[in-house]
Amino acid sequence: MKSAITLLILSAITYLPACVEQIELPLESSDTRMLVVEGQFTSDTTIQTIRLSLTSDFYETNTDPVENATVSVTDGTNTYLFIEDPKIRGLYKTPAETYGMPGKKYKLMISGTDTNGDGETESYTAEGQMPAMSGIDSINVSIENLFSNDMLRVSYYGQEDPAPNDAYLFRLRINTWLVTNNLNECTISEDQTYNGQYMIDEPAIYFIQKDRYVRNGVELITLESCHIPYDYYLFLNDVRWESFGSDPFSGNPANIRTNITGTHKALGFFAAYSITRKSKIFKP
């Protein structure tokens, strides 16, 4: 419900007849590079991945990977080693069929890096607890005409966890294809307005254009409901805040929070979360 209202606020206040032009705006640069961690450990039985990269000047077009690091995740009993993909530098992977357990706490450890080039190796850590599987019973899929466009609307039914401060990340697959393949296309939600209620036809994903994704008339629509830690929700909220860009309505720009600590200041987030999937054959 809150995500729907958020969309409403955005649609209402951005109805200004604004014009946009590209400008040359010189920006300060920083000689110091920082480690950026994009790390998840999920309940899926799969190859778990962690990406390590470096910050760069704002107008640069390349993102430099952090190579040859030692990366592992431990739950205190088991330790999972992440090996760097030889083809995609900076991407570290576990063996197949690795999975996390809801309720367990996972700690990320990174060592052997030298992000600032001072010749000394650094180490970083972060940890997070995996929430329980989210309680989705079924989904509903429809095409809604919104703002004169046919939009795919995916909603769900299910019991929300009665504990406070639950948060969710929703992704959408059409057949096997993950269509919400960047963070801004996913939906995030937290349970303040609906804590502990049975969710009826609660919208999870909006604004996915029908013509772009639903092509063949009959598709398997899958909603991935990720029950995420609340601090990861706040991180994702920061990401959305900053990636939508600044305007006088959006408030002060600010750096995105992080849970990575270590030898030097680092950025990014490591989160452990559970994933529940529900699918439906959709014939528009």
Add this chain to the structure above:
Amino acid sequence: MHKLLLKLLCPVVAFFWVTTALADPSDTKRLTISGYIKDASNGEVLIGATIYLPEQATGTVTNSYGFYSLSLAPGNYHIKFGFMGYATENRQVDLSENMSLNIELNPETKELDEFEVVAQKKGMDLKKPEMSAVNLPMKTIRQIPAMMGEVDLIKAIQLLPGVQATSEGSSSFSVRGGSGDQNLILLDESTVYNASHLMGFFSVFNNDAINSVKIYKGDIPTWAGGRLASLLDVRMKDGNQKKYSASGGIGILSSRLTVEGPIQKEKSSFIISGRRSYMDLFTPLASEEALRETKLYFYDLNAKMNFTLGEKDRLYFSGYFGRDVFDNDFAGMQFGNGTFTARWNHLFSQKIFSNLSLISSDYNYELGFASTESKEYTWKYDMEEKGVKYDLGFLISPEYEVKTGVQWSFHTMHPGTISASDDSYDPYILQKKKSAEGAAYIQAEQKIGKKLTLRYGVRWSLFANRGIDTVFVYNKQYEEAGQKTYGHNDYFNWQNGVEPRAGLSYMINDESSLKASYARSRQYYQMATNTTSGTPLDLWFSASPNVKPQVSDQWSVGYNRYFHNQQIELSAELFYKDMQNTIDFKDHPTLYFNRKLEGELRYGKSYAYGAEMMAMLNFEKISGWVSYTYTQSERKIDGIANGDWFTSPFERPHSINIVLNYAKSTKNSFGINWVYSSGQPATFPVGRMEIGNVILPIYSDRNTERYPDYHRLDLSYTHKLRKHGRYEQELNFSLYNAYGRHNTWAIRFQQDNDDPKKTQAQNVYLFSIVPSITYNFKF
């Protein structure tokens, strides 16, 4: 609490009693002349009209109700009654007993009279121990080039030194580095909480219904309070007491109509004034289907009635109601203010003027969002204030007057309810927040000799929260550490403070004076916004056990001088403002639907200082002003910018305003504005990172950069058409932003659509050249 009140007020009252006795030892020998000054054409009272005795070089001005009173020794006096734009009335008065003298001034201006009025006004202004206050005549406001041709008093106020629009096109304004919610906006004494229509492009004030506008930039009189930065005092017209008349205007985006007339001739009158915009008439012509189905308009209505009940009593009822509507098949939003004021003026004697006001004000909005054809979510917000004020004015002598009064108001703020149309969820309801605010004040104005005039007074303000309420307790990390619950009508968190305010004026010679003032203000209500642009989604919150009242101390000194046969009035002021308990928000705060909103707040201190210079021009054909303002303003807030000082988001170090009107003939006039200001403070990226296929900025410290400088030229031409009997008409052509500068509304940093690895800076601007034509009429 009562003991505290007595303790504070007793010495104050005793002081005023003693000074009153000392100030007017010959009171028994004096006689009083009093009355109302009105416009002869319509009976409208003239606020701030001058009553001047040239031989005695003394006088007074009418109050907010057009009333004046002068106590003089028996004798024969030559009295001049004047008001800008009106012919001066000269009266020879033989004062042998107390007398009532109502004066009507004729608005047919003659050149000589104009100079005479300026001369009288000069004497009053130079002597008045009032600083940082500007009374803008509606006639002047109507001559200023306006966006879309819609004359707007707030846009005119934004052209004064020390006042800035908080962002391009906004009706929100910043005074001396303060935020928009630090301005108290009163319409006939009722608070207007959101002064914007259409995202701020228009203000809620319909110029046809307004009598007078005065802004106090910090040196707020003791009868008002509750805000740190300014008081904008707007008074509605009373209505034509002599004949029925109508006026209006037809513009590109909106039209307006005002009807007024006597209910009982010379004794009572009414005025009704309405506006409606009609962008929605044009949206069906839009190329985009989504726009074609969209309704987007505002309307508002001002109404007022007044009744004269004999010589001593007058009743006034006035109200405002306005709505903005945005609606399409998918979403809808409505918002607006409502105000109502009932006032009773009573003269206990010719020297004692009283006013009792009952006041009501509310602001609310409602948003609806259709999730499917059958399911809709609604979000509702509302806030209201109901209060009573009682003011007494003791017009003891031309040298000494005292004002005193008490005020009390109840506030209810309902931060929000979300509900679904199909009852599939329990509504989400945020706790109603109730509170009460009161004040008592006393102020004197005293002339000592021919050169020195003093104003001194004190306001004592009081605040309490009121149950039912649940208040969260926070630890030093701003995390919840418990809750406290209060029962129905339980008053808690009593706050009070003394707010001394004083000013002086010292006449250097007949043409110039020095002034100084000090004012302390306390603010118990503020808005949860960390933006610089006004949105309809206001969320006001009060002081609480977690939120201390904001306090400001402002010192000002100034120099005023008239030049060139009084055709140029120069004023220069220096000010320093120190503020405690300044409120800001943590990075990425959650403001809406947050039960723990107070946990998102951060506290600290701030200051502002600067210089303002203004030359008012009043030549035969050219009028207006030229001003320059220099301001510095910084904040130091716990948890923001590492706890270091950082630039206030409202600081504009340099600003220049040129506002001129050239009356070529009685039929043709030209208006020109040129506005320049330093760009608003901004935070730009110094690096980037990539996460989840999204490029994200990394920032340096807050507000270390600035947007490009802002400047704009507006032009207007007004041509009066031939008069047909009573029917007067004119055409107004205006060009807003005449040279089409793309002034920055925001700078965005976005990923390139074609190459997502690339990032670019984008200038977002609202206006290029905006031409408009308006047809105005009156009969």
